[in-house]
Structures are given as structure tokens and as C-alpha cells.
Amino acid sequence: MKTLINGKKITLFILLATIISTGLFFGFSNSNISALDVKILQDGDKPAENEIWLDKLTFIPKMKVIKVGTKITWINKETAMHTVISGAPDAKSGLFESKTMGEGGKFAFTFTEPGIIKYYCGTHEDMMTAIIIVK
Numbered sequence: 141m142k143t144l145i146n147g148k149k150i151t152l153f154i155l156l157a158t159i160i161s162t163g164l165f166f167g168f169s170n171s172n173i174s175a176l177d178v179k180i181l182q183d184g185d186k187p188a189e190n191e192i193w194l195d196k197l198t199f200i201p202k203m204k205v206i207k208v209g210t211k212i213t214w215i216n217k218e219t220a221m222h223t224v225i226s227g228a229p230d231a232k233s234g235l236f237e238s239k240t241m242g243e244g245g246k247f248a249f250t251f252t253e254p255g256i257i258k259y260y261c262g263t264h265e266d267m268m269t270a271i272i273i274v275k
């Protein structure tokens with residue numbers, strides 16, 4: 141009888157531990173991984189170290205920190221036509237400007253100075269972000 145009670149207690153402890161750890165795991169996931177990241181992981185496909193994808197009308201990753209001398213390659217992963225232009229829609233900076241890219245189109249630029257470089261898509265001007273270049 142005593143053994144049975146101990147057995148039930150152990151089972152209950154394991155059950156509670158499982159529920160708590162599962163809750164922590166999913167709670168952690170939900171607060172730190174956006175729906176977009178989850179989609180990328182499910183696809184089993186994500187940008188390489190120095191790639192930025194143009195997909196679902198956004199840049200992936202949206203923000204990136206790189207070192208001076210890094211060559212970034214933007215790749216259009218969808219059928220929508222995109223461009224990559226330095227600056228902002230009302231103020232091109234002139235540092236770089238791609239041609240219009242269809243699906244699979246690529247554009248590369250090597251950042252040689254530290255700073256924060258804003259860039260956007262000329263065909264979807266709400267697609268706008270920045271890249272941070274550090275020494």
C-alpha cells in the first residue's frame with residue numbers, strides 16, 4: 141500500500157514536471173520566435189550567413205549587423221518584382237541600387253565603411269529597413 145502511494149506520487153511529479161516544462165518551452169518559443177521565423181524553420185530553408193531574402197514583401201532578416209568588408213547578397217525569393225536601393229524613398233543615398241529583380245534575381249554589395257545604412261525596395265516603398273555595419 142505504501143509503495144503504491146509512493147508510485148502515485150512519483151507519477152504525479154513526472155506529470156507535473158512534464159506539463160510545466162512543456163509550458164515553459166512553448167511560452168519561450170512564442171515570446172521569442174515570430175510567426176515568420178517559424179514559417180522559415182518549417183520550410184527547412186533560410187538565408188545563408190551573408191544573404192538577405194526578399195520574400196513575403198519583406199526583407200529576411202529584417203535587421204542585420206555585419207562587419208566592415210562583408211559582402212551581402214540579396215535574393216528575391218518570390219514572384220513579386222523587387223529592387224534594393226540605399227537610402228529612403230524620398231532620399232536615395234546613391235551608395236547602391238539594384239536593377240528590378242524577378243524571382244531568383246540577386247544583387248550584391250560589399251560594405252566598406254561602418255555605419256547604419258538604410259535601404260528600401262523601389263517597387264514596394266513600405267519595404268524599408270537598415271543594415272548596421274561595425275568595425
Ligand SMILES: [Cu+2]
Nearest residue numbers: 221222261264
Ligand atoms: Cu519590393
